[in-house]
Amino acid sequence: MAAQRRIDLVLDSVKRLLRIGATANLLNLLQKQHPADLAQIFSDLGDKEREAAFSLLADRNGRLAMEAVSELGPEAGAALLGTRTAEEIAKLAQEIPSDDAAALIDYLPEELSGAVLDLMRPKESSVVENLLEYAERTAGRIMNPHVFALSEDITVGEAITELQTNRDVEMVFYLYVVDERRHLVGVTSLRRLLLVAPETPLKRIMTADLISARADMDQEEVARQVASYNLLAIPVVDEENKLVGVITVDDVIDVIKDEATEDIYRLAGVAGDERAFTPAGESLRKRLPWLGINLITAFLASSVVALFENTIDRITALAIFMPVVAGMGGNAATQTLTVVVRGIALGELTWGNSRKALMKEALVGLCNGVILGLLAAAVAGFTRGSLTLGLVLCAAMIINMFVAATAGTLIPLGLRAADIDPALASSVFITTLTDIIGFFSFLGLATIFARFLIP
């Protein structure tokens, strides 16, 4: 937490210096910060303060300002950048790697992004435009197209010289080797270059068996490859296996975080791109449709209750325990659903081993139902002085928790098999099911045994 305290101190100073207008001191302080810390400071400032601090820094140290903007993420970054003119944005965008520039420009309002691209140097803007042609969430969209590659025909000594002369390429972890038509043919490392004689042909020490990503590969799959093979970077190739870019592990970490956020959100019925500070109007627009669907499903559940209006009319106590049956089913379903959806996302649960998972969840659901059903029966039977009411409650809970467990497993697995994101089988859908099954079994059984229940 020491880092956080340091940032909080800097934040206080920034606010104070802004207030008293001590621009020289402020600039000095901002320039000493790491881009990631600056991003944190920017996001903690008020809108006016943020724009003032950014504009001050952008005029003096465009690269640092833009690195901080990149760290803010494309949405918040573009919002901050959008406060400047197209000319200024075009100039600033050229300070950072093209993939970061592309991500920001993509989030600018359309007329502004067009103007910015027109104002950039033709070479830079064409690189950005190329990147934007790849579909969203693919390897091509997040790769850095400036990838350093060595020719397979040179020697180790020549390779070292090339590295020494290309001082401005981004940090190199792996050295990719290409043939004369830029087909990716191998990989080696700086360290391995140092372990052999300079006249050794590069071909002899490279590894030909390497993992690469196609430019149209889904970014989630790219992240899975980098994570499971413990890579620091993955080369990106086109359909002819020509090297077109590289994705480094720091971008993969962002993908992993975003995908985890999306899973968490989808389970709760929130749009994947909503953030804590998405404007209220936009949040409302994003959440309302989902709640609207819920309203329909809620009325569906309430129509099940309506079927048994006569029974409730005669035995009011049923209304008191209805929420217990439905609620416990919903909670048990959420537990199962969460474990299953996460298991699928982490690649642990596949169609192949789904039978095993189903058997397990069904067993757990049944046991939970019996234990909690008996407990609930004891409480209800005792407080209302009716053994039959207790037994009806118990039976309904067993049925509902068993259904919750099996549906909580089968629905996400089925969606996955149909190539739909299983997280969309959100707790909300499954809760509708447990509401309906819960009300139906509880009120249905109560109707059947009504003559034993009427006080």
Added chain:
Amino acid sequence: MAAQRRIDLVLDSVKRLLRIGATANLLNLLQKQHPADLAQIFSDLGDKEREAAFSLLADRNGRLAMEAVSELGPEAGAALLGTRTAEEIAKLAQEIPSDDAAALIDYLPEELSGAVLDLMRPKESSVVENLLEYAERTAGRIMNPHVFALSEDITVGEAITELQTNRDVEMVFYLYVVDERRHLVGVTSLRRLLLVAPETPLKRIMTADLISARADMDQEEVARQVASYNLLAIPVVDEENKLVGVITVDDVIDVIKDEATEDIYRLAGVAGDERAFTPAGESLRKRLPWLGINLITAFLASSVVALFENTIDRITALAIFMPVVAGMGGNAATQTLTVVVRGIALGELTWGNSRKALMKEALVGLCNGVILGLLAAAVAGFTRGSLTLGLVLCAAMIINMFVAATAGTLIPLGLRAADIDPALASSVFITTLTDIIGFFSFLGLATIFARFLIP
């Protein structure tokens, strides 16, 4: 998905070769796999098959077998390893880095892990025992203690020679520089060594301002540092700033995934260490207490309904719309809670900007309540032919969705301020609140306006 298909094909062959007992072919096939792929194959096999395949590989290629076991994760890995004798485990554990060995040994049954440590080479077992002395989930526990360091007093040429002679150190991204008492004083990179003359003192080209982690730092904080500063590795130091280990980005990715899983689980009331294939008995034991708490809260909500038994007795239609008020409040609360909890986890939402978040959520909650309340009122009023019933439903929904939004923001923020994991403010607790507020406001308003409601 091509990688997955390849693994599935290998899996089928492994099963077939096991069935016909073609051990030579099987061994040949297994040895060609990447450890991560082997781990996937192991986890897809049945228990008996997995043990047979692992034991075959362990006898012939202990290192590869153990790398695959490490990739399985400590829990599943230790379960597989536990099928062998202590002697065999001790021998196998020495094939992998000490941090991976420590993680596995920690998950073995106590008497077995003690025996294994006794049987390992004293030097190796003391390294493992040292690691196990750090608290769980700290930097010390997940670091690799074999960190390559250079003395600050040597030249660049001498540093390169040292790298050439230490062929067995793990891949080096950063070269850490230490003083004569092993205090961490700087960092440089292999690439930078190549850009200067060999007689340059190392001190001259190192960066003294570097980010390190204390051994007792929480692993989540370590992951946050590595992710926000885009590091490939972070050096770990003790309280005197002496270099004791290094954590690489692949371990950080595992931490990020585990922490995301834990957040998702906690929001749903599932224990952080449960997985899709945790045995049924253990899952039951882990989930029951949580469902037990829910049963208590469910009875709490039902006791609110019981307060209004007389009103329901007179107006049965109330029982039909009760679930709508409670359910919609629960769904809205889950949305807010998820966005807030994730915002806190990603570091976007802090105590400093919480007022802004609260205002936003309250506004969204109010608008949702008004829009959906009016819709629900129209449906209820129309189907039951009672304007008053519709208005009572609408008012209750507005109240409940406003409470859902403010509580969904304040509870996790409050927990965070009290240093409790905000994800524990799980949907379940908040749903109890919305059940209670929903029932109370709906049935309470109905009681007040009862004379307009009685048909």
